[in-house]
Amino acid sequence: MKNYLWIGVKLTLITLVFFAGIYTLFILGIAQMAPNQGKGIMTESNGKKFYSNIGQSFTDAKYFNSRPSAVNYNAAGSGGSNKGPSNPEYLAEVQKRIDTFLIQNPEIKADEIPADMVTASGSGLDPNISVKSAKVQVKRIAKVRNIEEKKLQDLIAQNTEKPLLGLFGPEKINVLQLNIALDKLK
Template sequence: MKKHIISGVKLTALCLVFFSGIYTLFILGIAQITPNKGKGEIVEVNGKKQYLNIGQSFTDTKYFNSRPSAVAYNAAGSGGSNKGPSNPEYLAEVQKRIDTFLMQNPEIKKSEIPADLVTASGSGLDPNISIQAAEVQVKRIAKIRNIDEQKLVHLITENTEKPVARVFGPEKINVLKLNIALDKLK
């Protein structure tokens, strides 16, 4: 028994030193060689710093809508809603998002709404939307801003991020980058 306790204490001490010290310093070292020293991608918009890697709320109809957040875009409290797909509160929330989207985009059918425009991501902070989610909003934005739809489609194409090594993950669009580029269109 004593032998197992001593082994357990040694393993605990070893893990404590490794994960609290060595591993942490290793990850910190890797972060220092990345752009912006591991602090994320930061852009300045109208004198305010914005993080490209954290979802932002865009609800104004003249902008591309972002993915909903279960944590109100608060990076300190990252997480999903933890409500299952059959939870009545969750279903009501999703239905409310669908109704709002259909009200803002009357020419779109309910079946054409991509899931990422009405459901929050697991972290609640996803800064990206799918290509389909951007394209389904083109008519509304073109009408409100009096911009040719083809210009918006081209803008979406220009801001599309390809999968890592063109294999891992889907194509996506960072909503903040897209909306910054949208504001620069004349």
């Protein structure tokens, strides 16, 4: 009995040292090689600083809307809603988002709305939207800002991030970067 207890204590101490010390320092070392030493990617616009790798709330009609967030874009409380696709509360929430999107964008039909415009990401902090999500908002923004749709289409193309190595993941657009570029248009 004593022998098994001692083995358990040694295993606990070894895992404690490894995961609380060695592994943590290893991850910290990797973060130091990342942009901004793992402190996030900062973007400045109009004298304000933003984290461009964390979702921001854009709901004004003159901007491209961001993806909904289950945590109200709070980076300290990252997470999804944990409600399944058949949950009545979740379905009501998605329907409310669809209705709101249709009111803001009357030129499109409900079946043309990309899923990422009405569903929150797993983290609730996704800074990106799909290219299709940006394109369905062009008519509204062109009308509100009195800009040619072609200019907005070009802006979308310029801000589209291609998949990693051309293979991994979909094309995407960082909403913050797109809206900053939109404000710079004349």
